[in-house]
Amino acid sequence: MIGVENIIFLIVATIGIGLFVWQIRNIRKNVLMGRDLDVTDNPSERVKKTLLVAFGQQKMFKRMLPAVLHLFVYVGFLVINVEVIEILIDGITGSHRVLGFLGPVYTALMFINEILAALVIVSCAIFLWRRNVTKVPRLSSGVELRAWPKVDANTILVTEIVLMLALFVFNIAGLKLVQLQGGEVAGSYPISSAFVNIFGDNPTTLHIIERVGWWFHIIGILAFMNYLPSSKHFHIIMAFPNVYYSKLLPKGKFTTNPAITHEIKAMLDPSYQPPAPEMDAEGNPVIQRFGAKDVEDLTWKQLMDSYTCTECGRCTSVCPANITGKLLSPRKIVMDTRDRMEEKGVHPAIFAPNHYKELGEERVEVTDEKTLLRGYITPEELWACTTCNACVESCPVNIDQLSTIMDLRRFLVLEESAAPAALNSMFTNIENNGAPWAFSPSDRFNWAEDLYVPSKN
Amino acid sequence: MEENKRLVKVPTMAEMAANGEEPEVLFWVGCAGSFDDRYKRVTRAFVQILEHVGVKYAVLGTEESCTGEPAKRAGNEFLFQMQAITNIEVMNAYNVKKIVTACPHCFNTLKNEYPDLGGNYEVIHHSTFLQQLINEGKVHVKGGEAFQGKRITYHDSCYLGRANDIYEAPREVLAALDADLVEMKRVRANGLCCGAGGAQMFKDAEPGKKEINIERTEEALATLGGGNSVIATACPFCMVMMSDGVKNKEQEENVKVFDIAELIAQAEGLSK
Incomplete structure (x- = not known):
């Protein structure tokens, strides 16, 4: 049964999948530009988190309407993929509805598929409405939402609708064909049945329509897959590893730099022997920057965060600094990291659209420096952060925006001594008085004077 | 109430150590609690509760120094670690095991960030401490x-x-x-x-x-x-x-x- 069509399909699928693998390798290379980080501890806790947050969409449910609509699209994506597997097998072997042998299970599956496909279309239409008509603020405003992110979001939604429609076209034409031939239909198609006559009853036309629907759907999926790495939609893959490797420690625990600990211990105790520094391939000691100036100073997890970002803007919408009109937007920090990483590393996609159109607002005064700091993210943004962790808490895919902000701050202070003057005074006060204010340490215990309690009788 | 009150002498770790004693809990006052006029009233209120309940507590007094928390959040990891290592030396010398503090910033740093630098204590915030006192019936809120x-x-x-x-x-x-x-x-x-x-x-x-x-x-x-x-x-x-x-x-x-x-x-x- 293998004919020309199957061979063409095989070639198309190989190219599509091959290109995708090539892109993933580039992305891996980019992410590995980052510093090493050991997050292999506690696998059971990590699996649990992945099941809850990634598979279970736990954090989405902080906002009910988008959560339910997104759930339709997400479950639709998972379940309809079963039919995609069938399409692949049919395409390669020339079979027709090869999973039909599953009987009632297949019937139920196809039934659910059609319902889900319809829900996906409805959900995506509502999403388009929210973005373009009601203009939900987090989805339509913000300096980081340049031309590309907006086009990207709409492209995804339209594509999903078109793919689902192609699935219906394929199902309707196939259904009618089987009916005309008087055969038994494998599966149950509640929606396609309702529209079964819309393409007429000419078997040749129907066959062509069915084939076009099939090809459109499968090529659409292969193209969509290769579009992912250039898109916020990449989260459908990255969300899972990103949640798995997310921070298990209390959110308030910031990283400790052991290099600094050794330095201080050596200062306090001249006999202290710090461990030998790490050597590079040529035997020179590796000197790491304190904090982060550019993407290679961040950890691979922080870089992976930026590939996972779905640009939903929940972080920015809960950021106290952003709410009160400051320049800081946690989403911009993450999106800038991705853009800079792809500028510095390899661009995974066929084209590099991230810089399409400059930032919309004049206030972000980036410089020409080819670094994440200042070239993309300005000190003004960083100094607006209250480290309140609202962004981290809100992120449905467990991105740690705050850790990146902190590492950039550390570079400003430790390598450039570029803290705002008021903070430098605070540092001086701590050094001299052991308190962030200019009080004498000898007055520290004065609060205890003239303190009375009722005596017990 | 005038006639029924007593003057509180807040015990320090140094005095306790001199008497060969160890408190049940170290009350970490923090800089705001020590210097800020408004927050000193909170410190005093908390000490009144400790005294009233009869918890064996002590403070570091003038031996206490900033945890380094604001320096760390501002990106000055060096200054933070200087403060932390110095404070840890002081506390470890007194064999401190349990700390209560009325400042969430001190609390977070002492609890989560001091262990990396050799300071391992059971740290609780005064909200949890007060909750325990209420649950144990030691504070009646009457x-x-x-x-x-x-x-x-x-x-x-x-x-x-x-x-x-x-x-x-x-x-x-x-x-x-x-x-x-x-x-x-x-x-x-x-x-x-x-x-x-x-x-x-x-x-x-x-x-x-x-x-x-x-x-x-x-x-x-x-x-x-x-x-x-x-x-x-x-x-x-x-x-x-x-x-x-x-x-x-x-x-x-x-x-x-x-x-x-x-x-x-x-x-x-x-x-x-």
């Missing part, structure tokens, strides 16, 4: 000011809440007052920061259209609906920011900002 029916809203501290998942302890403490506890729209994990964390306390805000504490105070005031009511905090920075916000809105006659320890001390009849 004999002082009555809070029945008074409107109180609790403002979540970021470093207690999101940073350490402590949302219920301060609320349970307030629940003991039998007051009319009302919640703001943004609470618990979704709580809005007062604007002072991340070393913002020590600098002017970056350019914007509003101060964060005003945004939060407006929310609190709208929730309380005016009248004789209270914004309860459990953090010295939140205390400053919310008090300033209430002043800015010219509501200081109607709406008072109190730390949960002050409310308990008042309800127990410990403060004048």
Whole structure:
């Protein structure tokens, strides 16, 4: 049964999948530009988190309407993929509805598929409405939402609708064909049945329509897959590893730099022997920057965060600094990291659209420096952060925006001594008085004077 | 009450060590608790509770120094570690095992960030400590000011809440007052920061259209609906920011900002 069509399909699928693998390798290379980080501890806790947050969409449910609509699209994506597997097998072997042998299970599956496909279309239409008509603020405003992110979001939604429609076209034409031939239909198609006559009853036309629907759907999926790495939609893959490797420690625990600990211990105790520094391939000691100036100073997890970002803007919408009109937007920090990483590393996609159109607002005064700091993210943004962790808490895919902000701050202070003057005074006060204010340490215990309690009788 | 009160002599670790004693718990006062006039009242209220209950506690007194927390949040890891290592030396020399503090920033740093540098202690925030005292029946919340029916809203501290998942302890403490506890729209994990964390306390805000504490105070005031009511905090920075916000809105006659320890001390009849 293998004919020309199957061979063409095989070639198309190989190219599509091959290109995708090539892109993933580039992305891996980019992410590995980052510093090493050991997050292999506690696998059971990590699996649990992945099941809850990634598979279970736990954090989405902080906002009910988008959560339910997104759930339709997400479950639709998972379940309809079963039919995609069938399409692949049919395409390669020339079979027709090869999973039909599953009987009632297949019937139920196809039934659910059609319902889900319809829900996906409805959900995506509502999403388009929210973005373009009601203009939900987090989805339509913000300096980081340049031309590309907006086009990207709409492209995804339209594509999903078109793919689902192609699935219906394929199902309707196939259904009618089987009916005309008087055969038994494998599966149950509640929606396609309702529209079964819309393409007429000419078997040749129907066959062509069915084939076009099939090809459109499968090529659409292969193209969509290769579009992912250039898109916020990449989260459908990255969300899972990103949640798995997310921070298990209390959110308030910031990283400790052991290099600094050794330095201080050596200062306090001249006999202290710090461990030998790490050597590079040529035997020179590796000197790491304190904090982060550019993407290679961040950890691979922080870089992976930026590939996972779905640009939903929940972080920015809960950021106290952003709410009160400051320049800081946690989403911009993450999106800038991705853009800079792809500028510095390899661009995974066929084209590099991230810089399409400059930032919309004049206030972000980036410089020409080819670094994440200042070239993309300005000190003004960083100094607006209250480290309140609202962004981290809100992120449905467990991105740690705050850790990146902190590492950039550390570079400003430790390598450039570029803290705002008021903070430098605070540092001086701590050094001299052991308190962030200019009080004498000898007055520290004065609060205890003239303190009375009722005596017990 | 005049005739029935006694002067408190707050014990220090040094005195205890000199007597060969060890306290049950070290009360880490913190810089705000030591120097800020408003927060000193919280420190005193908490000590009154400790004295009243008869907990064997001590403070470091003049041996205490900044945990380094504001330096760390501002990016000055070097200064933070200097402070931390010095403080750890002091505390380890006294064989400190358990610490209670009324400052969520000190709490978070001592609990989460000191262990990496050799300081391993059981650290609890005063909200949890007070909750335990209430649950154990050591504090009865009787004999002082009555809070029945008074409107109180609790403002979540970021470093207690999101940073350490402590949302219920301060609320349970307030629940003991039998007051009319009302919640703001943004609470618990979704709580809005007062604007002072991340070393913002020590600098002017970056350019914007509003101060964060005003945004939060407006929310609190709208929730309380005016009248004789209270914004309860459990953090010295939140205390400053919310008090300033209430002043800015010219509501200081109607709406008072109190730390949960002050409310308990008042309800127990410990403060004048």
